[in-house]
Amino acid sequence: MNTALVSGLIILVLLIIMLIAGVPIAVALGVSSVCAILPIMDLNVAVLTGCQRIFSGISVFSLLAIPFFILAGNIMNKGGIAVRLINLAKLITGRAPGALxxxxxxxxxxxxxxxxxxxxxxxxxxxxxxxxxxEEGYDPNFSAAVNIATAPTGLLIPPSNVMITYSLVSGGTSVAALFMAGYIPGILWGLACMLVVYVIAKKKGYRAKTRFTASEAGKIILQALPCLLLIVIVIGGIIFGIFTATEGSVVAVVYSLLLSLFVYKSIKIKELPKILLDSAEMTGIIIFLIGVSSIMSWVMAFTNIPELVSTALLSVSSNKFVILFLINIILLIVGTFMDMTPACLIFTPIFLPVCTALGMDTIHFGIMMIFNLCIGTITPPVGTTLFVGVKVGKVQIETVFRQLLIYFAAIFVVLMLVTYIPNLSLWLPKLMGYI
Known part of the structure; x- marks a missing residue:
C-alpha cells in the first residue's frame, strides 16, 4: 500500500479516536504524527526527530507577536475600551432600523x-x-444571534493571531500582506449581516430611541479616538515599515496599558498579575500547538501526504471552481469540531499545495481558509464563540441557532465571493505594494 496513504490513515484514525476520547488536541497531534512515521522509521529516531521539530517549530522570532497581541487583547478587554467603541457605533448607526x-x-x-x-x-x-x-423591546434571541454571527469579523480584520500562525505554517507569507488582505472580507461579512438585520428589524419595527446632541456626539468621538488610534498606530506602523508585526505587538501592549491605566483609569496595578497570568496560559497553549504541529508538517512532507491529497482532489475534477468549492466544504466541516489554530496548522500544509497548483495566491488562500474557520467558531458542536454568545445573551442554543441560519446564508454568500473573486483579498495588498 502507498506509504502516504498508510501514514495519512494512521494520522486520521488516531486523531479522531483521541479527540473523541477527550485527549488534548496538542497531545493527539503529536502522538498520531509519531505513530504515522513508524512504518518507515525506528521509534527512537521518530521520537528524537519529533522533539527536534517541536523546538525548531517554535524557534521563530515572528511568533513573539502572538503572546504580545494576546496580552494587548486581554488588557483591552479589561480596560473599558468596549463601552467607548459601543457609544461610537451607536453614533454612527443613528436611528436606522435595528440601530442597536x-x-x-x-x-x-x-x-x-x-x-x-x-x-x-x-x-x-x-x-x-x-x-x-x-429594555427597548428587542427579542433576546434576535439580539444574541446578531452578536454571535458578527463576533468573528475581528479575526479577519487585523491584527489577528491566526494570520500570524498561517504566515508561519505557509512558509513565510507576509504578515503585513495578510493583514491588508483581511480588511475587505471582514467588512463584507459585517455588511452582509447588517443587511439581514435591516430587513428583519424593519419587519419587526425595531428602531432606535436615542438621539445625540452635537456636544454628546463630540464627547463620544473624543473618548473613542484613543481606542481607534491604536489601530492606526499598530497597523499603520506595520504597513509602512516603521516596525515589524512582532514590534507592533509590543507597541500594542504598551499603548493599551497606558490607555487603560492613565487615560481611562479602568485597570488597577493590582489587576495586572492576573492579566499576565491569563495571557501566559493562553500563549502556552497556542505555542505548544504550533510546536507539536511541526511534527505533523514534517511527517506529511516526508511521506508526501499533500501530494496524495492533491492527486485525489484533482481526480475528482480538473475544474478549479469545483475543487475550491470542495475545499471550502471540507474546511467548513472541520471548523465545526476543531479550533482555528490547530485546524490552520493541520490543513494549511494539505490544501495549500493544491491551491497553489491551481494558480491561487498564498495570501488569497490564507484569507479563504481563515474565513472558513471563523464560521466554525459560531457553529456547533465546538463553536466557542457560539457558546459564549449564548451564555452572555442568557438564551437557549436551540432557539438562537434557528435565527442564526439566515446569517449563515449571508456569510456563505460572502465566502463564495471571497473564494472566487481574488481581488477582494488581494486588492489592498497590491495597492500597498506587497504583491
Whole structure:
C-alpha cells in the first residue's frame, strides 16, 4: 500500500479516536504524527526527530507577536475600551432600523479587530448591548444571534493571531500582506449581516430611541479616538515599515496599558498579575500547538501526504471552481469540531499545495481558509464563540441557532465571493505594494 496513504490513515484514525476520547488536541497531534512515521522509521529516531521539530517549530522570532497581541487583547478587554467603541457605533448607526443591533455589529468589528478575539467581542458586546436591547423591546434571541454571527469579523480584520500562525505554517507569507488582505472580507461579512438585520428589524419595527446632541456626539468621538488610534498606530506602523508585526505587538501592549491605566483609569496595578497570568496560559497553549504541529508538517512532507491529497482532489475534477468549492466544504466541516489554530496548522500544509497548483495566491488562500474557520467558531458542536454568545445573551442554543441560519446564508454568500473573486483579498495588498 502507498506509504502516504498508510501514514495519512494512521494520522486520521488516531486523531479522531483521541479527540473523541477527550485527549488534548496538542497531545493527539503529536502522538498520531509519531505513530504515522513508524512504518518507515525506528521509534527512537521518530521520537528524537519529533522533539527536534517541536523546538525548531517554535524557534521563530515572528511568533513573539502572538503572546504580545494576546496580552494587548486581554488588557483591552479589561480596560473599558468596549463601552467607548459601543457609544461610537451607536453614533454612527443613528436611528436606522435595528440601530442597536447594527451598533452591535459595528462594535464587534471594531472591538474584535482591536482585541483580536471573537469570543472577547461576543462577551464584551453581548453583556453591554444585550440588556439595552432587551429594555427597548428587542427579542433576546434576535439580539444574541446578531452578536454571535458578527463576533468573528475581528479575526479577519487585523491584527489577528491566526494570520500570524498561517504566515508561519505557509512558509513565510507576509504578515503585513495578510493583514491588508483581511480588511475587505471582514467588512463584507459585517455588511452582509447588517443587511439581514435591516430587513428583519424593519419587519419587526425595531428602531432606535436615542438621539445625540452635537456636544454628546463630540464627547463620544473624543473618548473613542484613543481606542481607534491604536489601530492606526499598530497597523499603520506595520504597513509602512516603521516596525515589524512582532514590534507592533509590543507597541500594542504598551499603548493599551497606558490607555487603560492613565487615560481611562479602568485597570488597577493590582489587576495586572492576573492579566499576565491569563495571557501566559493562553500563549502556552497556542505555542505548544504550533510546536507539536511541526511534527505533523514534517511527517506529511516526508511521506508526501499533500501530494496524495492533491492527486485525489484533482481526480475528482480538473475544474478549479469545483475543487475550491470542495475545499471550502471540507474546511467548513472541520471548523465545526476543531479550533482555528490547530485546524490552520493541520490543513494549511494539505490544501495549500493544491491551491497553489491551481494558480491561487498564498495570501488569497490564507484569507479563504481563515474565513472558513471563523464560521466554525459560531457553529456547533465546538463553536466557542457560539457558546459564549449564548451564555452572555442568557438564551437557549436551540432557539438562537434557528435565527442564526439566515446569517449563515449571508456569510456563505460572502465566502463564495471571497473564494472566487481574488481581488477582494488581494486588492489592498497590491495597492500597498506587497504583491
Amino acid at each position: 443591533a447594527q451598533t452591535n455589529i459595528l462594535a464587534n468589528m471594531l472591538f474584535g479587530s482591536i482585541s483580536g478575539s471573537g469570543t472577547a467581542a461576543a462577551s464584551a458586546m453581548g453583556s453591554i448591548i444585550g440588556p439595552i436591547e432587551k
